[in-house]
Amino acid sequence: MAKIAIIDDNKDQRETYAIRLKQFLKELNSDIQVVESFPFEKPSDYYGFIDIEEISAIIVDEKLHNDSQPDKPPVGYNGSDLVIYIRERYKYIPFFTLTNFPEDQVIQEKVNEYDYIFSKKDFTIKQVEIIQRACQRYFNENQKELSMYNDLTRKIASGNIEKGDIEKLKALQEKLQIPVSTDLSDREEWLKEYEKQIESLEEIKLKLEKKLKK
Amino acid sequence: MALTEIEIKDKIQKLLKNSSTDYRAILQLTKELSKLDKNYQRFFVDAKTLIHLGRDSIKDHTTALLELVKNSYDADANNVDVDVFCKKGNDLIRVSDNGFGMSKNDLINGWLHIGFSNKRFAKRSKTGRRKTGEKGIGRISADRLGGNLELITKTKEDGIIGLKINWDAFDTEGKDISDIDVELFYPKSINIPNKDGKISETGTEIRITKLRQIWTVSNIENLYYELSALTPPFHEVKDFQVELKNDVAPSFSKKVNSEFFKTAEIELTALYDGKGSDILYTIKDKYTDTEDIQTINWKTLLTKIQKTDSEEVSEDLHCGPVTLKLLFFLREAASVSGTEFKISELREFLDNNAGIKIYRDNIAVKPYGFPSSQFGYDWLELAERKAKDPAGIGRGAESYSVTPNQLIGAVFISRDNNIDLSDSAAREGLVESESFYDLRNLVLGSINMLETHRANIYPLIEKSRETKKPSASKEAEQIQTQLSSVKEELESIKTEIESKASKTSPSNISRPIEKSIERVEVITKKVDKTISDLLNWNRVLSGLATIGISSAVFGHETEGSISLFTNATDNARLLIRNSPPDIDTAIAELDKALRHSKKVAAWGAYALTRVQREKRSKKSINIKKTIEAVVKELKPAFEASSIKLDVKGELLVSKTYQMDIESILINLLTNAYTACNQKGGSRNVVVFIDREDNKRDGKGYYFSVSDTGPGIAKEFQNRIFEPLFSTKTIATGGSKSVGTGLGLTIVKSIVDDLNGKIIVDHDPELKGARFKIWLPKE
Numbered sequence: 001m002a003k004i005a006i007i008d009d010n011k012d013q014r015e016t017y018a019i020r021l022k023q024f025l026k027e028l029n030s031d032i033q034v035v036e037s038f039p040f041e042k043p044s045d046y047y048g049f050i051d052i053e054e055i056s057a058i059i060v061d062e063k064l065h066n067d068s069q070p071d072k073p074p075v076g077y078n079g080s081d082l083v084i085y086i087r088e089r090y091k092y093i094p095f096f097t098l099t100n101f102p103e104d105q106v107i108q109e110k111v112n113e114y115d116y117i118f119s120k121k122d123f124t125i126k127q128v129e130i131i132q133r134a135c136q137r138y139f140n141e142n143q144k145e146l147s148m149y150n151d152l153t154r155k156i157a158s159g160n161i162e163k164g165d166i167e168k169l170k171a172l173q174e175k176l177q178i179p180v181s182t183d184l185s186d187r188e189e190w191l192k193e194y195e196k197q198i199e200s201l202e203e204i205k206l207k208l209e210k211k212l213k214k
Numbered sequence: 215m216a217l218t219e220i221e222i223k224d225k226i227q228k229l230l231k232n233s234s235t236d237y238r239a240i241l242q243l244t245k246e247l248s249k250l251d252k253n254y255q256r257f258f259v260d261a262k263t264l265i266h267l268g269r270d271s272i273k274d275h276t277t278a279l280l281e282l283v284k285n286s287y288d289a290d291a292n293n294v295d296v297d298v299f300c301k302k303g304n305d306l307i308r309v310s311d312n313g314f315g316m317s318k319n320d321l322i323n324g325w326l327h328i329g330f331s332n333k334r335f336a337k338r339s340k341t342g343r344r345k346t347g348e349k350g351i352g353r354i355s356a357d358r359l360g361g362n363l364e365l366i367t368k369t370k371e372d373g374i375i376g377l378k379i380n381w382d383a384f385d386t387e388g389k390d391i392s393d394i395d396v397e398l399f400y401p402k403s404i405n406i407p408n409k410d411g412k413i414s415e416t417g418t419e420i421r422i423t424k425l426r427q428i429w430t431v432s433n434i435e436n437l438y439y440e441l442s443a444l445t446p447p448f449h450e451v452k453d454f455q456v457e458l459k460n461d462v463a464p465s466f467s468k469k470v471n472s473e474f475f476k477t478a479e480i481e482l483t484a485l486y487d488g489k490g491s492d493i494l495y496t497i498k499d500k501y502t503d504t505e506d507i508q509t510i511n512w513k514t515l516l517t518k519i520q521k522t523d524s525e526e527v528s529e530d531l532h533c534g535p536v537t538l539k540l541l542f543f544l545r546e547a548a549s550v551s552g553t554e555f556k557i558s559e560l561r562e563f564l565d566n567n568a569g570i571k572i573y574r575d576n577i578a579v580k581p582y583g584f585p586s587s588q589f590g591y592d593w594l595e596l597a598e599r600k601a602k603d604p605a606g607i608g609r610g611a612e613s614y615s616v617t618p619n620q621l622i623g624a625v626f627i628s629r630d631n632n633i634d635l636s637d638s639a640a641r642e643g644l645v646e647s648e649s650f651y652d653l654r655n656l657v658l659g660s661i662n663m664l665e666t667h668r669a670n671i672y673p674l675i676e677k678s679r680e681t682k683k684p685s686a687s688k689e690a691e692q693i694q695t696q697l698s699s700v701k702e703e704l705e706s707i708k709t710e711i712e713s714k715a716s717k718t719s720p721s722n723i724s725r726p727i728e729k730s731i732e733r734v735e736v737i738t739k740k741v742d743k744t745i746s747d748l749l750n751w752n753r754v755l756s757g758l759a760t761i762g763i764s765s766a767v768f769g770h771e772t773e774g775s776i777s778l779f780t781n782a783t784d785n786a787r788l789l790i791r792n793s794p795p796d797i798d799t800a801i802a803e804l805d806k807a808l809r810h811s812k813k814v815a816a817w818g819a820y821a822l823t824r825v826q827r828e829k830r831s832k833k834s835i836n837i838k839k840t841i842e843a844v845v846k847e848l849k850p851a852f853e854a855s856s857i858k859l860d861v862k863g864e865l866l867v868s869k870t871y872q873m874d875i876e877s878i879l880i881n882l883l884t885n886a887y888t889a890c891n892q893k894g895g896s897r898n899v900v901v902f903i904d905r906e907d908n909k910r911d912g913k914g915y916y917f918s919v920s921d922t923g924p925g926i927a928k929e930f931q932n933r934i935f936e937p938l939f940s941t942k943t944i945a946t947g948g949s950k951s952v953g954t955g956l957g958l959t960i961v962k963s964i965v966d967d968l969n970g971k972i973i974v975d976h977d978p979e980l981k982g983a984r985f986k987i988w989l990p991k992e
Contacts, residue, residue, distance in 0.1 A: 010854070011772065012806050016782045019799060023788050061771065068856035098501030120777035153422060198273040 002139035008037040024128035032135055036194035039064045039075045052197035057094040062107055080106050083113045089151035129153040132199040222247045261389040268354035275427050276437050278359050281352035282309045289965050293407035298460040307359050307422040310416035312407045315369040356486045357381040361424030366404045374404050415588050441470045469767025477549050478541040478558055484660045488535030497667050501674050505920055516660035533653040534632035538660055540623040570623030592618045614669050662675025696737050753830055753873050756960045760877045761824050763957050764884045768851040772817045775810040782807040807963040812849055820847045829873040838903050840872055842881050856889045857898050863903030866915050869992040874964045881957040882919040882985050898922045898980055918986040920977035932972055935962040
């Protein structure tokens with residue numbers, strides 16, 4: 001199920017815009033879900049959040065650093081800082097800002113990073129339609145690519161490699177931002193090394209057998 | 215596989231026997247053949263070198279275009295049309311002149327011969343112009359302007375002939391420069407300016423398309439002024455005129471000229487014929503009719519500029535013959551009265567042209583006096599001199615100095631007569647030799663002559679302006695006259711008493727005294743009222759400015775509440791309409807809307823109560839209560855940013871202006887708010903009030919504002935009260951300033967007015983900044 005996340009430090013604002021979003025999604029007959037959250041302490045916390053919650057679109061407030069919650073102090077970054085951070089890993093996730101000051105210089109400087117900048121004064125079904133479409137498209141694309149990725153890994157693991165499969169897998173890994181600790185070529189070398197060692201063991205074994213026969 | 219010598223020769227012979235000549239193939243083969251030479255080899259040049267050479271030798275596209283115009287100048291053109299059209303699809307740069315043009319031979323053996331310049335052999339053009347370029351690479355800088363170049367030229371001997379160059383073809387790897395074709399063509403017509411009203415028999419037109427760069431308005435403006443500097447504005451030389459046309463900045467589509475010289479206040483000419491040590495001066499000004507002509511000795515001139523003991527000074531002038539012209543301008547409306555110019559135009563002209571330029575053979579030597587060059591503009595260091603002694607003209611000739619932006623000057627030298635003033639190896643500027651220092655001192659001495667003249671005529675200028683006194687000082691003047699008439703009356707009473715005239719009855723004395731006292735009282739009241747009105751006005755302005763600053767900072771909060779109010783109300787409406795209606799959430803949304811509407815209302819009240827009239831008069835107020843009232847109003851904004859705002863300390867009463875206390879406090883709280891927001895985690899602001907008597911300043915009290923922000927860096931502590939200085943940056947460590955830089959300036963001016971003190975330090979507990987305001991207790 002596709003999900004949209006609303007990140008805002010102000011509880012009142014967060015709730016009101018979540019209600020609004022849900023209401024309009026319902027009117028649009030969409031089954032996209034809405035989750036809302038106080039900003040996380042560190043920007044890196046979002047990676048886990050996006051992966052676990054399977055978020056397919058993000059809406060943030062620009063001024064994230066003001067408000068606090070009883071157990072959470074105010075954070076030290078803003079929406080325009082966050083978008084840069086999220087984009088490092090999720091290049092294509094739909095990212096929107098919902099702000100009272102859409103003409104704000106800081107937001108305008110990062111205008112290319114956002115998919116859309118929405119004014120809080122003008123947040124109606126029209127805007128939600130844009131968000132819904134982007135979210136659904138990203139979700140579908142991701143689903144398709146994920147299942148392709150799974151098929152490919154299964155195929156490769158079973159040793160059933162066709163020409164170009166490895167390249168396809170690499171491209172998908174890159175697009176889906178699936179972290180790979182070592183490159184495939186490394187693994188190949190490692191296997192070669194391993195085989196070599198087996199060979200030398202084999203030789204020793206042969207030598208031993210010869211000696212024993214003597 | 216490489217061909218053998220015999221094979222190549224064979225091929226060449228076959229080609230030569232062909233009825234049509236394949237020039238390209240023959241060239242290729244002969245080049246290959248020459249590589250087989252066992253005794254000698256030759257360099258060959260990569261095509262790309264041409265592009266590098268062109269791009270590296272020229273600073274920017276304006277300079278590249280200027281190089282082409284200089285070529286027109288060297289070709290003895292009288293008129294040059296320069297067109298810059300950037301509109302997509304029709305982009306074109308055109309430089310067209312009625313100069314001598316090029317014959318086919320000139321074109322092939324000259325223009326296409328890179329690095330060749332006939333200017334090296336013929337330093338003067340046919341009409342005696344000193345040629346400007348001599349490296350022979352100006353033409354390839356045209357690559358900077360656009361990808362395609364068409365050169366059409368017309369001469370008496372060869373008629374019209376053209377070349378087509380595609381610069382991009384050179385921008386490939388591994389090709390020899392001669393592998394790339396330059397197409398010759400023979401057009402029927404050429405578009406060049408007329409000569410002396412008739413169709414010119416000679417000339418050159420360069421058309422550049424596929425422009426590399428978009429020209430901005432300031433590029434065009436820069437080009438215009440660079441073009442206007444190409445020929446000296448001082449000589450009434452009309453033999454070189456440039457007509458600029460463009461579609462970027464239409465106001466610069468015109469004949470390049472500089473009529474502004476009519477508006478100069480003073481005009482000075484210095485002549486040194488290159489012999490002896492006498493310099494002839496001619497000085498004219500707008501106010502006197504006569505020309506002041508005098509001869510000054512070099513050494514006398516040096517004493518004037520106090521340079522006699524410096525190492526840079528020589529016994530005699532070594533710089534060779536020099537003519538110097540200086541024009542002095544004022545940037546005032548009076549300067550343009552009676553001319554066709556507007557003051558704004560004059561200022562713009564001065565901004566673009568001010569500076570003293572050196573012209574060698576009537577062409578400006580960069581960077582001297584060019585406003586756009588960083589080091590060359592003020593090569594005489596006039597600005598530094600003015601900064602050291604900024605005295606105005608009112609202080610007389612001794613210490614008055616002009617500023618570089620009031621002067622336009624030209625130093626005329628020539629390459630052949632001023633041999634020691636030679637080009638430095640780096641592309642711009644002259645070698646800083648003894649001759650150069652002499653020239654520099656000569657100019658400085660001449661500026662001193664101009665300053666002396668201005669100081670001498672200054673009383674005259676003042677007199678001509680006296681009628682235009684502004685009304686504020688008129689009032690002061692009236693008060694002055696009234697006071698002096700009272701003084702006169704008292705004097706006369708005094709003499710009467712002193713004369714001890716027995717006849718003087720007491721009433722004779724007392725009546726005028728009474729009258730005088732009455733008049734003094736009236737004047738005093740008037741003065742008092744003027745001053746208190748002004749102070750009151752100042753107080754209101756400070757208060758209004760404070761509201762403005764604080765609104766800009768806290769306004770974000772209000773803005774959020776306004777949009778939340780509308781959206782929550784709308785949500786409630788939608789939720790009720792749903793089937794089934796979601797009443798609980800709708801009510802929660804309406805509650806929220808109500809809460810936020812109150813916030814907006816409170817903010818409106820805050821702004822309105824700031825400048826109430828009764829706060830502007832001096833009376834006993836409870837300081838703590840005043841502070842608490844302001845804090846209460848600002849608390850919601852602070853809380854919305856998770857900032858805890860507390861007031862601590864004792865109740866105390868003092869006679870003062872409530873508005874002043876509020877203005878100081880709001881400005882300090884605004885700063886504390888911004889500072890706190892720069893850090894995450896726990897945020898606190900504390901206002902502390904206490905009595906504090908002080909040995910030197912007497913009885914008093916203070917209130918301080920401390921925060922948990924990043925504090926004020928040591929290097930800024932002395933600067934924060936300067937007007938327009940701001941450390942307020944974007945919350946999460948950006949570098950852009952978002953403050954107005956006025957808050958603390960207001961605080962300081964109020965505290966100074968109240969005879970108080972400001973202490974800035976670090977709060978030991980909150981670890982951020984602490985501003986302590988001490989005020990005398992009345």
